[in-house]
Amino acid sequence: MQAYTDEEPVVHSMENYSHHASYSMVEKIHSEWVVQHIKVPYDYQRAVNESKKRNRSDWIHFLSTGRRI
Template identity: 85%
Template structure:
């Protein structure tokens, strides 16, 4: 199943995408073929960029906050997740993503003297409200993910 990208070229230097520039369902930074998230090699990430040359690329999809500098001079930033710090998915293979805590995460990225500065920030939030809603829907997996940031 292929998903059309929901990307956005903000300006010459900044590009946003959910997964990769060509597919919202493919993780840009992580390989999950072993059932867990493993950071891809520099060359794999560059290949998945499919010619996207922006200096700052902000992606998501994995819910794992990180900033990765590439040999191409590009910086890839994933801010993480505001409200689901772990999950298990079956596509492309059964795999789990984990942040190991329940805190919301986001990133602040600013350009200072021609360099990108990234702050990955984790903050507490009322995750118990999300846990309560998950219980109402009999989503015990989400109760665990939201409470612990860990896979089951």
């Protein structure tokens, strides 16, 4: 999910500020840490439309904006 708020293990929120799916890879190469942030394009509008069918206004917002409510 591009953004969400969760209560476990403590209340926290995550936002990626984009409708793209994304993930990060962290690797230790020799004595240095290397971080890669990867954005994954996909048909987010289709996911938004499916969320509309399920009356999930929260997911519509998360998917289309990458921001929490």
